[in-house]
Amino acid sequence: MTPRVVRAATQASPLDQRTVVDLDDEVVEVLRGHLAVVAERAVSSIIEEVPSYAGALSGPMGATIRNAVQLALGGFLTLAGRGSERPPMAPALEGAYQLGRGEARSGRTMEALLAAYRIGARVSWRDLSRTAVEAGIDAAQLSSFAELVFAYIDELSAASAAGHTDELESTGRLRQRNLERLARALITGAAADAVVAAAERAAWEPPRELIAVLLPESQAAHASTLIDAHTLQPVEDLPGVPEGRALLLVPSTGSASARTRLLRALRGTSAVVGPSVPWLEVVRSHQRAVRAVALGEDGLVDADAHLAALVLAADPDTRADLRERVLAPLADQRPSTVEKLTETLRSWVLHQGRRDAVAAELFVHPQTVRYRVQQLRDLYGDRLEDPQFVLEATLALA
Template sequence: MSRRVVRRATQTQAVAGRTPVALEASVVDLMRAQLPEVADRTVSAIIAEVPSYANALSGSMGEIIRNAVQLALGGFLTLATREDAGTPMAPALEGAYQLGRGEAKSGRSMEALLAAYRIGARVAWRDMARSAVDAGVGAEQLSRFAELVFAYIDELSASSAAGHTDELESSGRVRQRNLERLAHALLTGAAADAVVAAAERAEWEPPTALTAVLMPESQVSHLLSLIDSRTLQPSEEVPGLHDGTALLLVPTAESPSARAGLLRALRGTSSVVGPTVPWLEVVRSHERALRTLGLGLDGLVDTEAHLAEVLLAADPSARADLRAKVLAPLAELRPSTADKLAETLRAWLLHQGRREAVAEELFVHPQTVRYRVGQLRELYGDRLEDPRFVLEATLALA
């Protein structure tokens, strides 16, 4: 007997062996009458809470899924309320198994499908429990009913997981290798025609733009259910990436609202989010995310909010040389004096010569600022008015 058949037989026995719930026929009829509405609410909740399904459940596909949900719940009512509780679950399990295979073929993760199951169970139980309570079903029966609902969903989701795994173990392996090659081509700056060809081989529909996201590997699993199913996750060695850090290339529309949505999905993670760029240029996003990661910032980090820091940290040795050049006139002074004048020069540049603002930042009297600026003018002369020197000093001392 194949692994798939053994798994299905075991699952069938797990639910079929449970004691049915003795609900009145009128209660069951009421629940059956409400199944179309329950199915609609279930699909709407999945679309709202699992972004991977936003487009997949629209149009004719949405109608097919609604019918499948309705049939699955109807089958559950039969299984849970008939005295011959040994009614085979094979048709429902087969449908769930094929659903799992189909999700793997569509490139959606098992995490997204399991999230859909969890949401479906929650919505279905809420609606059916409300009907049962309104019909006067007692607490003990209601508890038993809840147990059977969630056991049934567990068996369906397990069967879907089996189908998803089996598909990935067969044809899915080929597609995964092609996706890896596509990610490698994107990250190594391969020619555009080669990258497009790699996308076609992987049956991957290119988005308008991609955003590179670096995050701890331990946080990836949950995120995959919240973002576009076309997200690429290179598992082979990625240049510049340390162990324990994962890279995701997330399809993101080139709009502030789309980026804001991605940042919301990443809340609570320790992620570094690169810029959103045309998909063929995602290596730029990856490289900037890596440079920003090197800054050692905590929590969720949006590279767009740290461009100055990234720029200044791009070449530390060049910045050190520039600082030494700018502060050369102070080299002969006592270290304490040189430090105070360097501090004053920085504040004077940043506040564009506003003495009161400089004094407030340095916690000194404005007259002290006036005295120190006089010293700086003696040491630097006309260079303090030279736009080129002002630029270099601002970068060196920032």
């Protein structure tokens, strides 16, 4: 058995001083008869609530994990049954330890694994306790049963955390360095052959497309449990990442449904989501996400929903020059007149000359609009009908 697990198995734990449950053999057998169903429900809930496990729990691997969950629950029932001798925990701890190592090798975070443990414990307790009550256990036994469930899960999750840490310490550091180099190569626009070579060194399978996501550093760890396990999450500073923000490069198929799933997973965060682009071009997604951060919108921001604002904010100096040129004919007017005529000109071009719409937006009488537009015609002449001027005024005043 792994040395770290041996130490864990011999150290004091909640199970060493556990409250004795002493379930009747008949109750234990009834509960054993439900283990397959309980394990299936636990795994289904994990898939639903921790998206990074969806692919890992399908096919042969899914069957293996379902069987492991069922065996762990069986070991728990042995602990809960009658008998003066406590069954050994070492096999269960070793299995949990190796599970943690495997999760580290497959690129999933410890946060995702611990979330899976919490969900599995909740679902298992709900189903097993209902069955136990139906089988006739009393309130005192039910309380002890609950204590044992969560102490048992604490033991297993601690062993998995140790395995995850050991794997990262032994093999993960090199891979993490390679992933950092890959992320830097992608964000700095390195040559395609250099990026491909970096992906190969990191043993990272390139997706069809990538989406850059910028979010507060405090939200990054939780968000990483909700999205694709192969997401690149560099921890070192990268050029162009705003202060206090973390960068995620999320794999995508490029479909609208994939983007919808990502946005749904990030609800409740302050993430700014760039466009989905071919993976070698993710610097474009990153740059647009950075510009979208500067818009100052609150909550979850989909950059694709703010394209017009991003275009208008792309070159503020040029836009200021354009605005000055568009409003040049008003230079000799009084400040109050300039303000009124500017807002009228803006509304006039945006509403394509519809007087009633302009009046409604400005909260003035249509006759007032007529008077102001006549002033504009006197100042601008035929330019009010020139498509090029209308375009420039729209951009300058939008």
